Amino acid sequence: MRHTDVAVIGAGVLGCFAARALSALNLHITVLEQREDVCTGVTRANTGIIYSGYDNHPGSLKARLCARANASFDRLCEELDIRFSRCGSLMVAFGPHAEAVLEQKLENGLASGVAGLRIVEGDELFALEPNLSHAATRGLFAPGTGVVNPWELGIAAYENAAANGVEFRFCERLLRMERSEGGFLLETEQEVYRAKIVINCAGLSADAVREMLCLPTVRIFPTGADYLVLDDTVQGFFQHVIFHEPEEKGKGLTLVPTVDGNLLVGPTERGRDLAPDGATAASGLRWLTELCAKVAPSLPLSEQIRSFSALRPNPRTVREEGGVWVPEDRSINDFTLYQDNGLISLLGIKTPGLTCAAELGRLCAEFTAETLGFPGNNPRFHPNRRGVRRLHGMDEAQRAALVREDPNYGDILCVCRDVSRGEILEAIRRGAVTLDGVKRRTGAGMGRCQGARCLSDVLELLARAQRIPPEAVTLDGEGSPVLGAKYGTC
Amino acid sequence: MEHVDFLVIGGGAAGLSAALGAAEAGRSVLLCERGTLLGGILNQCLHEGFGRALFGEDLTGPEFAARLIPALQNSSAQVLTQTSVLSLSPDQTALLSGRAGLRRIRFDRCILAAGCREKTFASLGIAGTRPAGIFTAGTAQKLVNLGGHSVGDRILILGSGDIGQIMARHFVESGRAVVALLEQADHVGGMARNRRECLEAYRIPVLLRTTVDEILGTGRIRGVTARNLDTGRRWEISCDTLVTALGLLPDQTLCRSLLVKGQLPSWLRLSGNCESVHDIVDSVVREAYALGAASW
Structure with missing residues (x-):
């Protein structure tokens, strides 16, 4: 015991x-x-949005925690050494019903102390987001909204x-x-x-x-929700998180410029009657595509690199x-x-x-x-943690210094995401034991080829580090072996 | 800063040949290959059929590569393996990353011979789960032929690209079952030779006008829901592996930022499958060599 x-x-x-x-x-x-x-x-499976707090009923636990969390998020991300993009958000309306919702959210936000909220329209709206459908009538701009990699x-x-x-x-x-x-x-x-x-x-x-x-x-x-991911070739298409507030009842589209440079489209909201088995629904993907055509007609959906589903604990x-x-x-x-x-x-x-x-x-x-009863403070406690060093986004000098320190950082294995052998080895040292574990820590396999080119390298590194045969390496835990049984054993 | 007349990116058939062409024309050449081996995709193509046009022989991929590599090594060209080109700049410099460090190279001309990438299943937006056991044909080929691994026992193939057909033959020869090959068109793609030697010779069941509607299985794939595009009929096909041969896309990522009104700068050319997908490697070699040797 x-x-x-x-x-x-x-x-x-x-x-x-x-x-x-x-x-x-x-x-x-x-x-x-x-x-x-x-x-x-x-x-x-999460959008990674750091909400500013105007969605919640003033005085609710959600509203209180959200406003406080958002205000201190920069510090949190500094302590934890993670990427945080405080890109702001625009909740957009295409008609009177949604405009009224925006007014309500503005009131909510003001009551909860959300800073910088305001309604934008006309030229200002399209100056903020030139690629937004010009049928949009109004937006609720929230400068405090941010995005992390969840x-x-x-x-x-x-x-x-x-x-x-x-x-x-x-x-x-x-x-x-x-x-x-x-x-x-x-x-x-x-x-x-x-x-x-x-x-x-x-x-x-x-x-x-x-x-x-x-x-x-x-x-x-649990209810299911579907998402689409567009390639980083669309980076900059939207600068802000876009929340589309529909005229009709139901959920609108959310578009998230991720910290990795992709555009995340979703989530859908599935009916309670649809069995949530973790599978992506064709109807959900169709719905996302249809709404994209309305909210952002010039969005190149051909740049889609992945779709997936989430389960939400309802x-x-x-x-x-x-x-x-x-x-x-x-x-x-x-x-x-x-x-x-x-x-x-x-x-x-x-x-x-x-x-x-x-x-x-x-x-x-x-x-x-x-x-x-207060047990005293932990003398070992330190709020800071050093993140996995990511080559992508480093300047030339930093990158060169890292390669001098460890040549593995000079050897790029994931071409799409610019991830080196050094980063993958570090992720494994820090606890990644599956292909998805490496992906979540380094981004290797998250690009347009979806691991087609780096899979065999990452697989070998995982097998060697854990001293297991390659056949025992999994995509995402027990029951998901990447390979088939070894030749000669069947 | 180090300067070369020609920077060649990619050490596959196109890159090797372009570098050789340029070196034999008396130019200083640097070739960068991101992998550990020269030869590129040729290394994982253990089947025969290479070199009929160029050498009048039936060679495997590695044998074909072995005809190209020594010539380059005996030339004046400088070759760096495990070296990626991180970026190309309009001022005609390139940033290189390798185990030895980062370095910037100045060049007069650049040939991008980065090959292709495969269209992925993930990009199709197909419904269902996201289990293990889904591979592009090229990745399956690499795992099997270079890694000595098995990808699975009961394999369904989606799409009729050449690599998919070649892998179908390989799976059957190694004692695996190819459940079916699904193709949404009304005819099988790829080269006639592969249809005859890989599909027909091994009696691979081919289902035309058929696609995958849904992926089944948690953990590892256990099957798909197939759909006939004409009748709309849907049915389940059981498999433990899905291999996709959906086509190749020239990998022009490196030059994307250099395009001006859709035009490449005059100092940059694309070669081989990076320029457009070629049926046979013999023609890649001829074209790439000529491009390296030419004045432009």
């Missing part, structure tokens, strides 16, 4: 930031993650927490949890843990984890009906945090969950300190 003060369930962006915030305290912290790496669940953010929090002494344990799926002697007993496939506090950041399974101890109140009904209140728990009709708009005698559950954290991850982590740490 292993003893720990705090057990965090799940190493997505929420679990990693909870761990990072907790690591400032003088406590033993263990993160239990069922997968082989961090950020493989809900975090894996993986980079989550991985940075993980690395910082680990450096501060947090113990991350991978491939540890939680099977059972019970209360015992004023604390908790947690049984995973590998081990039994005793913890005083449990922080439940289990994403899509957070309801199931909570229900190991409590009766259901809120359950997660929380809904449930009630018991004849022994089964069924959802109420209304979904929940605010973040739902539950405190059940030492168990804190982050249940159904949707947009702006990524923006608020650090703030939610701070709440978890505050709650822990209140419950246990």
Whole structure:
């Protein structure tokens, strides 16, 4: 049996930031993650938008956390050494209904203290975004909106927490949890843990984890969402995040100029009745293409390099009906945090969950300190972490210096993304164990050839570093071997 | 700053030949190849059929490359492997990255012979999951022929590009099953020789007017939903690997920033498959050599 003060369930962006915030305290912290790496669940598919906070009802937890998180995001990204583009956003209307929504959002934002918000129209609107359809009538400009790479953010929090002494344990799926002697007993496939506090950041399974101890109140009904990625050849087509507010009921299009220079198009909003199996829906991709033609008619969709889908943890209140728990009709708009005698559950954290991850982590740490009594500060704690050095975007002198230090940085393996052998080796040293793990840390395989040219090199490096045969290397964890069985064995 | 008359980018058939042409015309030449080996894609083409036009022989890719490489090595041309050209500038300089460091080269003329990349399945926007086991034909060829790996046991091929057909033959010869080859057109693409020697000779089931509507399987691919484009009929095909042969796209990324009104600067030429996709390598060699030797 292993003893720990705090057990965090799940190493997505929420679990990693909870761990990072907790690591400032003088406590033993263990993160239990069922997968082989961090950020493989809900975090894996996210727009990366850092919201300014005008979407949320003033006074709501979301509004409070979002405004605070956005204001301190530059500092957070400096501490964690990650890329952050505070590019601003434009919410655009094409008619009177949407214009009214913009006014409402402006009011919301002003009430929540969102800085710099204003309505733009006419020449000013098209000066901000010349490629926007000229049928657009008005825009809500939010200079504070930003964009990060969501993986980079989550991985940075993980690395910082680990450096501060947090113990991350991978491939540890939680099977059972019970209360015992004023604390908790947690049984995973590998081990039994005793913890005083449990922080439940289990994403899509957070309801199931909570229900190991409590009766259901809120359950997660995942909904699927589809995205398209356009090549970095369209870099500069849009300068701001574009939120299209439709005239009709339903969701509009979102266009995100990513920190990697791509344009991310999406997400769609699928009906609750569509089975969310993690698959991309043809109808969703069609819908995105149709809306692009309306919002940005000159957008070269031929530059599409990938499409993918996300699962969003949609929380809904449930009630018991004849022994089964069924959802109420209304979904929940605010973040739902539950405190059940030492168990804190982050249940159904949707947009702006990524923006608020650090703030939610701070709440978890505050709650822990209140419950246990202030345990003192962790003498090892340091908020700063050094990022993976990326050649792309470095000037010639920096790049040359790096190659002098390590010749592997001179050897470019991912041609599309300008990623060197040195960067890939560093990603593996830092914990990448799959092709996707390398991709999330370095961008290798994210370009227009989608790994066609670097796959065999990355595969060999992963196999050699882990001393496993190439056949054991996976795309994205157990059950996803990249190769077939070796010749001669079938 | 070091200066050369000709900078040649890419050490495949086109680059090797262009560099040789320029060197034999008395010019100082630097050739940069990003991989460890000269010969480019020829190295992974272990099938025969190269050199009929040029040498009157039936050679494998590596054998064909071996006819080109010594001539270049014996010439005055300077060759750098594991060296990428990061950028070309309008002032006729190039930034090179290799294990030895970064260096900037000044040149009079540049021949871009970066070859092709393959159109990917990911760019098609097909519905379904995103599992392991989906490869372009060229990547599968590299894994199998250079890495000595297997890509899978029950292979479905989408598209009828030449490399896909050649890989279909290879899969059958190595004891794998090719479930089918799907082609959305009403005829099979590629060269007649490959259709005869790779598809017909091995009785590969070819389904025309058929495409993939959806990818199935989490973790590893377990099949696809196919659709007939005329009848609309949809059905499931089970496989553990999808290999795509959707066509080649000349890789002109390096010169994109140099285009002025769609025109390349006068000091830059494209050669080989980087200029346009060629059916046979023999003609690439002839054209590239002539381009290297010519005055322009």
